[in-house]
Amino acid sequence: MAASSLISTSFHISCSSGSPNRKLTINCFLPKSFSLHKIPTPTCSPIQSHKRPLIPYRSSCPPCLYKLLLTAKNPFSPAFDSLLILCTSLALALSLFVADVDSASAFVVTPQRKLQTDELATVQLFQENTPSVVYITNLAARQDAFTLDVFEVPQGSGSGFVWDKNGHIVTNYHVIRGASDLRVTLADQSTFDAKVVGFDQDKDVAVLHVDAPKDKLRPIPIGISADLLVGQKVFAIGNPFGLDHTLTTGVISGLRREISSAATGRPIQDVIQTDAAINPGNSGGPLLDSSGSLIGINTAIYSPSGASSGVGFSIPVDTVNGIVDQLVRFGKVTRPILGIKFAPDQSVEQLGVSGVLVLDAPPNGPAGKAGLLPTKRDTYGRLILGDIITSVNGKKVTNGSDLYRILDQCNVGDKVIVEVLRGDQKEKIPVILEPKADES
Structure with missing residues (x-):
């Protein structure tokens, strides 16, 4: 800058006192940069002994200055130093006046905010x-x-x-x-x-x-969940605690998990597990992949305290897609049922058998019409166990989740072969699946 850097200045002073043969030439050099608060002492030398090329400024000294220079033991007397300071100050003022210097605000540099590529992608995903x-x-x-x-x-x-x-x-x-x-x-x-x-x-x-x-209305882009991978980056957007839109990030920490519905207890298969924070209020919000496409609905967390503990669950979009289509078209979901009530899995384990124990099979339901026997008591109050379902269409059934998983792959009106353990005998009973009574 012009204020902090000046060119080297050479002062060439020629003094004569009327004698043509007697002349003293002095050259003074100023450094290229110096402080305004401390003027460095000029370096002076006779021109005959200085080897650097000079661009002298010649001026004739008055007789008084000539005599002063001759009689002074040190040529840089206080008067001469004052002259140099005056010349330097004039040169500095001239350089500041001539130079194209902006206002003081031009010296204040505001650094630009620099984001990494992944940060820019996350910001864009949230905004879109x-x-x-x-x-x-x-x-x-x-x-x-x-x-x-x-x-x-x-x-x-x-x-x-x-x-x-x-x-x-x-x-x-x-x-x-x-x-x-x-x-x-x-x-x-x-x-x-x-x-x-x-x-x-x-x-x-x-x-x-x-x-x-x-x-x-801006519909969200619909993706697929069949090809998801553990470790894939995901983003959850929602309104936790009644706040404005918030974004949490994480990865897919597990696939094909199973949770129970909060309303009916029926298991939900192929659930996505993620460590993205899903707090109260995030429920129902979208889980997105890195391209901004919907891959699941945030639905539950695993935490005794009710706050996010790093384990959240989302219903996969492939499951949601079929459900929403039926709800929009028909206002209901037609899902096949056997029409039975079965005992808790722990009760069957205590009996030492593997399967689903039928507690009740209404006569007007699919299982009752097919002849499955429920659990009941005889005239003496003794408990008579009903049929224990061990397989459906050749697929082994060890608990209630297995039974639901098999039925989810069937349609209303399908005929399935239910294998049951009745007493000490195994029997195969054909059953025609029907929709739930409140959905017919």
């Missing part, structure tokens, strides 16, 4: 998918004990996401369970009343509908 995530408020009707007035109070909240431009919102069933009214808040903070299109208690999935303008 946040408009698809909604906030759901569960309202319950309450009656005042004194005035008997009925009013609505929030009893829970959760997350959801826009499925299509028709206003369908997908979330967990336990988010809307027991609600008298539901409200959906979009990313732009606009709120709409929501109606329940349908739900699947067994898989903990529900579909809502809002009458919102299509320009406010």
